[in-house]
Amino acid sequence: MKIHNPKSLEEAVQLKKSYPEAVYFAGGTYVYSLGHDFADAIDISRVVRNEIYHTMNHVHIGAMATLEKILLSELSPLILRNGAKLCPSLQQRSAATIGGNIAQRRDDGYLTAAVLASEPVIVLMTENGRLEVSADDYMAGKYDGLILEFIFRKNLKGDVKRIGRTSHMHMAVSGAECNGVYAYTASSSGFAKGGKDSWQDIAFESDSLGSADYKRYLLSVMF
Numbered sequence: 770m771k772i773h774n775p776k777s778l779e780e781a782v783q784l785k786k787s788y789p790e791a792v793y794f795a796g797g798t799y800v801y802s803l804g805h806d807f808a809d810a811i812d813i814s815r816v817v818r819n820e821i822y823h824t825m826n827h828v829h830i831g832a833m834a835t836l837e838k839i840l841l842s843e844l845s846p847l848i849l850r851n852g853a854k855l856c857p858s859l860q861q862r863s864a865a866t867i868g869g870n871i872a873q874r875r876d877d878g879y880l881t882a883a884v885l886a887s888e889p890v891i892v893l894m895t896e897n898g899r900l901e902v903s904a905d906d907y908m909a910g911k912y913d914g915l916i917l918e919f920i921f922r923k924n925l926k927g928d929v930k931r932i933g934r935t936s937h938m939h940m941a942v943s944g945a946e947c948n949g950v951y952a953y954t955a956s957s958s959g960f961a962k963g964g965k966d967s968w969q970d971i972a973f974e975s976d977s978l979g980s981a982d983y984k985r986y987l988l989s990v991m992f
């Protein structure tokens with residue numbers, strides 16, 4: 770395993786093209802977790818920003834912002850702060866980044882429901898240059914690339930909920946509501962977004978966190 774240290778975004782993307790098996794190394798909490806096999810890694814900590822700042826109508830969050838930074842910053846949208854809080858470990862929150870979390874498109878992702886419901890624009894660096902895509906399209910796997918930042922509208926109102934057996938176990942289900950848009954996740958089953966009943970679009974599967982019927986019921990009464 771080799772760790773590459775690109776000096777520019779362009780070089781990072783070029784390295785990924787040259788080494789397709791390589792992973793981007795952000796906080797490293799997933800790629801570096803015990804027993805996780807990975808090939809080469811591309812350290813993006815020097816080329817992707819971690820700032821959180823406001824412009825006239827938007828809140829910008831760099832993809833290298835950690836969940837702890839998002840949680841503590843009063844500049845972060847409240848729904849995202851509450852999403853970051855779903856990661857129960859201070860140690861993990863202090864390293865895990867929003868880019869690394871969303872890039873995995875997890876159906877037990879700490880930020881999956883909050884990001885889907887709050888509909889930020891996601892800025893990517895691709896082989897063809899910078900690209901702005903919707904969170905929906907990114908989460909649906911329509912685009913890949915190095916995530917640079919998330920751009921949220923200001924004054925979002927909403928909340929996030931999660932249900933799991935304990936705070937430190939993977940969540941069975943989660944849901945978020947933001948300005949009338951709902952998003953839901955269910956472990957091993959995927960995620961859905963839309964109206965209040967959009968949880969019905971999930972093809973529920975049983976796993977060690979709960980049966981398909983249990984997860985379906987939890988989401989039906991969540992909001």
Ligand SMILES: Cc1cc2nc3c(=O)[nH]c(=O)nc-3n(C[C@H](O)[C@H](O)[C@H](O)COP(=O)(O)OP(=O)(O)OC[C@H]3O[C@@H](n4cnc5c(N)ncnc54)[C@H](O)[C@@H]3O)c2cc1C
Nearest residue numbers: 793795796797798799800865866868869870872878879916
């Ligand atoms: C014990 C344990 C339990 C966990 N439980 C959960 C859980 O319940 N829910 C959950 O969501 N996560 C969980 N995780 C995984 C992980 O901690 C989080 O998903 C974290 O947010 C990943 O962020 P990171 O910065 O550490 O990503 P990294 O580990 O650095 O990278 C993760 C993946 O994202 C890609 N990536 C990283 N940054 C970017 C970027 N800017 N652009 C494009 N691709 C990128 C990498 O190529 C890699 O494939 C757990 C991890 C551990 C060790």
